[in-house]
Amino acid sequence: MKIATYNVNGVNGRLPVLLRWLEQARPDVVALQELKAPDDKFPIGAIRKLGYDAVWHGQSRWNGVALLSRVGAIHETRRGLPGDPDDTHSRYIEAAINGVLFGGLYLPNGNPRPGPKFDYKLRWFERLTAHAQGLIDSGLPVVLLGDFNVMPTEKDVYKPERWLDDALFAPEVRAAWFRLVDQGWTDALRTLHPDETIYTFWDYFRNAFARNAGLRIDHFLLSPSISGRLRAAEVDREPRSWEKTSDHAPVWIELADDPPGT
DNA sequence: ATGCCTACTCATAGTAGA
Numbered sequence: 002m003k004i005a006t007y008n009v010n011g012v013n014g015r016l017p018v019l020l021r022w023l024e025q026a027r028p029d030v031v032a033l034q035e036l037k038a039p040d041d042k043f044p045i046g047a048i049r050k051l052g053y054d055a056v057w058h059g060q061s062r063w064n065g066v067a068l069l070s071r072v073g074a075i076h077e078t079r080r081g082l083p084g085d086p087d088d089t090h091s092r093y094i095e096a097a098i099n100g101v102l103f104g105g106l107y108l109p110n111g112n113p114r115p116g117p118k119f120d121y122k123l124r125w126f127e128r129l130t131a132h133a134q135g136l137i138d139s140g141l142p143v144v145l146l147g148d149f150n151v152m153p154t155e156k157d158v159y160k161p162e163r164w165l166d167d168a169l170f171a172p173e174v175r176a177a178w179f180r181l182v183d184q185g186w187t188d189a190l191r192t193l194h195p196d197e198t199i200y201t202f203w204d205y206f207r208n209a210f211a212r213n214a215g216l217r218i219d220h221f222l223l224s225p226s227i228s229g230r231l232r233a234a235e236v237d238r239e240p241r242s243w244e245k246t247s248d249h250a251p252v253w254i255e256l257a258d259d260p261p262g263t
Numbered sequence: 264a265t266g267c268c269t270a271c272t273c274a275t276a277g278t279a280g281a
Contacts, residue, residue, distance in 0.1 A: 010280080038271090063278090110279080112281065206266075206267040248269080248281080
């Protein structure tokens, strides 16, 4: 099963890029972030034409997450994280597909730091970690995927010293990342490529993509009961070079089929 | 040190992104 995550930075503005990539890459399950569209503006017709079903949680102007599948029915289990009934952001959607539970997420950016947006990021991270503990405890095969807006280590930033005070790389945020991962999650890309420079985002400024001045902020976390099925994990850099493209690249993993009789 | 670029909208300027 090929699973991908892609922060599209506007699902309608980037629709030609998204459709071209879906046709080319043919992932079985996809998590999208930053739809920047309300529910009734999600381009479900164009996505269905390519053979995908979808569930989505949109929002006008900002945020918005979706899960797509072309390999089986999508059984939505949750939209929004528990723990704050006043949270209006559309940042989490969860569904069972093909025997695996997928949590598609768009963690808050958190800049500027310090400030209320940074506080919200840390609170959201804590709510994610609390929910993730329940997923671990369930023993189910779970994949948490999406834009986590955190570079876990210095290896994941083109120029770490410039990012120390930024909400994506601040010590509190990296500590929150490792509190989550240390529950037993496997960071799929880093596990298969322990020493490689891997970036998933390049900003639009200063020709960042051509200079490879990037960040690794889009991640896959695998629960213990599914991590043994990991076969490949890669960044699909090509779509980042296309016209009118997102500032993120799609990232994908390949999981071996569930062994029969288990 | 700042802004660069890009998308979105109760749009034509302000907000957010990272």
